[in-house]
Amino acid sequence: MSENNESVWAKSIPLKEQFRVVTTLMKTAKPFRNMFFVAIAIGGVFALLQAAAPRVIAYYMTTYLHQGNHVTIQIMWCFALLVAAIRICQAITDGLNAYYFTVAAEYALEDIRVKVFGKLHTLGMRFFDQVPAGSLVTRVNNDTASLADFWRFFMELTFVVMSMIGAYIGMLTVSVKATLLMLVVVPFIVTSVVVYQRFSSSLFRHMRERLSHLNAKIAESITGIDVIQEFYQEDRFKTAFAKVNGEYFNARFKMIKADALLLEPMIDLMLGGAMVLVLWYFGVLSMTTAVSAGVIYAFTTYLNNIFSPLENVMNLFSPFQEGLVSGYRVLGILDDDTYAPAQNPGADKQITQGKIEFKHVNFSYDGQHPILKDLTFTANPGDTVALVGHTGSGKSSTINTLMRFYDFQSGEILLDGQDIRDIDPVDLRQKMGLVLQEPFMFYGDVASNIRMYDDTITDDQIIKAAAFVGADTFIDELDGQYHAKVQEGGSGFSAGEKQLISFARTIVKDPKILILDEATANVDTETEVLIQHSLRKMRQNRTTIAIAHRLSTIKDANLILVLDHGEVVEHGTHDTLLAQRGRYYDLYRLQGMSGDDMAFD
Template sequence: MNVVGKLIRFAKPYWKNFIVSIFFAALISVVNILLPMIIQNYMDHYLKVGRADLKIMWFFAGLYFFAMVIKALLQFWQTYLYSMGAEYMLERVRRLLFNKLHRLGMRFFDQVPSGSILSRLTNDTMSFSTFWQLFSSLIVALFSVVSSVIAMFVLNARVAMWLLILLPFLAVTIWYYQRYSSKVYRRMRERLSELNDRLSEAITGISIIQQFRQEKRMNKEFDEINGAYFDSRRAMIRINSLLLSPLIDLFYSLGVILVLSLLGIRGLNGFVPAGMIYAFVTYLDNLFNPMTSMMDSLSDFQDGIVSGSRVMKLMADDTAVPTQHPVAGREITDGRIEFKHVSFSYDGHTPILNDISFVAEPGQTVALVGETGSGKSSIINVLMRFYEFQSGEVLIDGHDIREYEYKTLRRKMGLVLQEPFLFYGTVASNIRMFDKSISDRQVRAAAQFVNAADMIESLPQGYDSRVIERGNGYSSGQRQLLSFARTVVTDPKILILDEATANVDTETEQEIQKSLAKLQSGRTTIAVAHRLSTIQNADLILVLNQGRIIERGTNDELMAQKGAYYDMIQLQNTAHLD
C-alpha cells in the first residue's frame, strides 16, 4: 500500500484523465445493464407471444446497435484517457528518476552496478504503464460487479443470493494469488537486474573479453543467470496458468450451472421466461469477464509493485552530492587553494586521506605523486566536491569551499581526466559541451590555444566531424586534445589534471605537453602525475603514501633528500633504460 500510495501521488497531476475515465466506466456499466434488458424485453414481450413483426424486429435491432455504438465510444474514451494518464505518469517518473540520478553522490555509483541502474530506469519504470491497467480493470470490474448484482436482484433475488456464494471463493483466490505471486515477481525482477548487469558488463568490456579469450567463461556465467531468470519466469507462468483464467472460468461455469439449475427447478412447477435466463447468463458473464481481466492484470500489478519498490528505493536514496552553503556573490578570482588537516574516507570507516595540508598559490603548479592507492585521486575528488571530507578545511581564495555555489566551482575549475569521455555529437559540440552560449569563435580560439586546431581541421568535416560513443574512431591523443579545448573554453582559474598523459605514447605526449604548458599558464594547477618527468618543473611536489604526505618540495629539493621521490625517479629511469 505504501508503494501504491506513492505511485498514485506521481499520477496526481493527471487526475482529470483518471476521473473522466472513471465516469465513462460508470456509464459503460449502465449500458451493460441495458443491453440484456433490450434482448430480454424483445424475447419475452414480443418474440414469445408472436408480436415480433419486421418493424419491431428492426426497432430492437437498431436500439441494440445504437447502444453498442455508444458503448464502443465510451470504451474508446475510457481506455484512451486512462492509458494517456498512465503514460504521462510514466514519462514524469522517468524524468524525475533521471534528474535524481544526477543529484546522487559518486558513492552511489561506486556501490550500484550501471546495469542495475539502467534496469530501474527502463524496465522497472515501463512496468508502471501496465501496472496502472490493473486499476483500470479494477474500476471496470467494480462497476460491472455492482451493476450486474443489482440487475440480477431485480430479475430474481433468490437466484442472485445463491450466486453471491461464489464471491468469497473468488476473493480467497485473488488473495492467495497476490500473496504468492509477489514473491515470484520479486525474484524474477532481481534475476532480470542481474541479467542486465551482466549484459552491460559484457558489452562494455567486449574488447578485454576477446583479448583474454573469456568468451567461454562469459557465456557460461550468462547461461547461469539467464537460466535462473528463465526458472523465475516459468514459476510465474505456472501460477498464472493455474490461478488466472482457468479458475475464473471454473467459477463462471459453476455460476451458469446454478442459474440453470435454480431456474430449471422453478420451471418444473411453472413458467420461466427465456429472456430471463438469457439476461441472467449475460449478467453473470458481465460479472466474471471483468474479473478475468482483473486477474490477468494482477500479474502486472505484482510486477508494478516490485518495480515500484525498486524505483522508490532509488528515489529515496540519500547518497546526495556534498551539500553547499553558498554565500551570495562569492566568486573564485585568484584560484588560491589550501588544504588544512583534511581527512577523508569513502565509506566513513576506512581512512583514505590523513591530515593532508598544503597550499597552492595563484598560478602555481602542485604535483601529486605516489603509488597506486596512496590518495592522489582522492585529493582531486575532495577538491572537485565529488565526495564530502570528514574533517579539516578546504579553502579557495581564503573561503571555505562549501561557500561557493556548484555552478561557480564547475565554471572556475577545469578537470582533465586520464581517459576523456566524448559524447555523441560533433567535435564542436564536445568542446562547448552543448552550451549554446559559447560561440563558434570561442570554440575555434580554444582549439587554437591548446594546439588542437590543426588536428581538427585535418578531419573530413573539421569542427562538424561526427563523434560516436566515447569518441571511438579518435586516437587517445586526439581525444585528450579535445578535452583540453573543452576545459580551456570556459577559462577556468583552477586546472586539475588527473594523469592527463598516462594513456598516450611518448611522441604524442610531447605535443600534449606543449598544449598543457599553455593551458597551465596563469592558472593554479593540481596535477596527478604518473610519469614523473612531466612534473619536474612543478612549484611544489607532494609525495603521498597511504593517505599521508611523506615528502614535499621542488624537484631539486626532493632529489637532494634522496628519499621516496628520489627512489621513484631512479626506478622510472631504470625501467625506461630497460
C-alpha cells in the same frame, strides 16, 4: 549487480511500502488527472450500457417470446435497433476509455522516466560505485516501461469495479434474492486475489533481479569487449551469460507455470460455481413459479459481465506485480539522496582567485576505512601542486573531495578562504576544470564535445580554445572540421586526439582551477610532447592540482606531495625532495633506472 544490492532488492516489499509505491505513482500522474477522470467517467457510461443490454434483451424474450405475444416487424426492428445502438455506444465508450487511460498513462510514464534520468545525474559518485550500470539501465528502461502494466491494471480494475456495480444493479432489477445469493461469490474472489498476489509477488521480484543480472552481464561484455577478445575469454563469457540467461529463463518459467496453474483455473472455478448457484436457485424457483428464459439469460450474462473483466484483471495481476516491483525500484532512485554531496543552504560564494586549502581533511568511502588522514596543504593562486604515490595512496580521493564528487567526513576545504560547501555549485563547476586520464567523448560533433552543449559558448571561442591547446592541427584535417561526426565514446579518434579535445573542452570555460589526472599516461611519446606543451600553456595563471604518474612531468611544480595510505609522508619541490633521498628519491631513481617513465598508478 553486487550481492549487497541483490539482497536489498530481493527483500519482500512490506504492505506499507506497497501502499506507498501505489500512492506515490498516483501522485506522479497528478498533472494528467483530468484525462484519468475523463476515462473513468466514460468507463461509468460503458458499465451502464453494458448493464442495459441484457435487461432489454431479457424483456424482449420474456414479453414477446416466452409469453407468446404477437411480435410485429415494427417491434422486432425497434428492439434490434435499440440493442444495436447500445452495442455501438458500448464500442465507442470502450475505445474512448482505453484511449484516454492509455494516453494519460503514457504521459505519466514519460514524466517519471525524465525524472529518474534527471535524478541519476544529481547523485554522487558513491551511488554509481555501488550500483552496476546494467542495473541502472534496467531501472530507467525496463522498470519504467513496466509501469505501463501498473496503469493498465488500474484501468482494468476501474472497469471491473464499474462492470460489477452495473451487473449487480442489473441483477437486482431481475431478482433481488438471486442477486444476494451471488454475493456469496465475493469472498472467494477476494481470497483468490490475495492468494495469487502473495504467491506471485516473490516470483516477480526474483524475475526482475535475474533481468538486472542479465543486463549487467550484457553491459559488462560490451564495455570490455576489447579485453575479452585480447585474452580469448569469449567462451568463458558466453558460458557465464548462458548461466545468467538460464536463471532468468527459469524465473520467467516459474511465473508462467503459476499463471497457468492458479490464474485461469481459479476464475473458471468461480464462474462455474456461480453458474451452478444460479441454475440451482432458478430451478428450485421454477417448481413454484414460472421462470422465463429471459431472466436466466439476463442473469448468466451479468455473471459473464462480472467474471470476464475479472479474468482480464487477474491476467494483468502478474504484470501489475511486476509494475509494483518496478515502481519500488524506480522510487528507490527518486528517493535516494544519501550519496549526493550537499552544499550548505544558500550557498552563493564565488571563486575569484583560485586559492585552495586543505585543513586536516579526513575522508572514507564507506565510513569505516579511512582513505585520507589529516590531509593538509595549500595551493596559492597560480601554483601547481603535484600528488605522487602508489595506487591507493589517496591521489584520486583528494581530487574527488575537491570536485565534490564525494563529501569528506571532517576537516575543511577552503577556496579563496571560503568553505567549499558555501560555494555556488554552478560557479564551482564553472571555475574548476577537470581533465581525466581517459577522456570521454559524446555522440555528436567535435564542436558540441568542446562546447558541452553550453549555448553561451560561441563558435569563435571553440576555435580559439582548440588552437590554444593545439587541437586545431588535426581538427582542421577532419571531414567537416568542427562539425565532424563523433560516435559514442569517441571511436575513430586516437587517445591523444581525444585528450586534446578534452583540453579544449576545459580551457573554453576559462577555469580558475585546473585539475589534471595525468594526461600523458596513455599516449605515445610524440603525442606526449604536444600534450605537455599544451599543459604548460593551460597551467599559466591557473592554480593546478596534478596527479603525477610520470615524475618527469612535475619537475616545475611549486609543491609536490608524496602520499602513502592517505597521509603526506614527504612534501617539497622536486629538487628538495631529491636532496632528502627519501620516498620521492627512490621513485624517481626507479623511473630513471628503467629507462622510461614508469607509471606508478
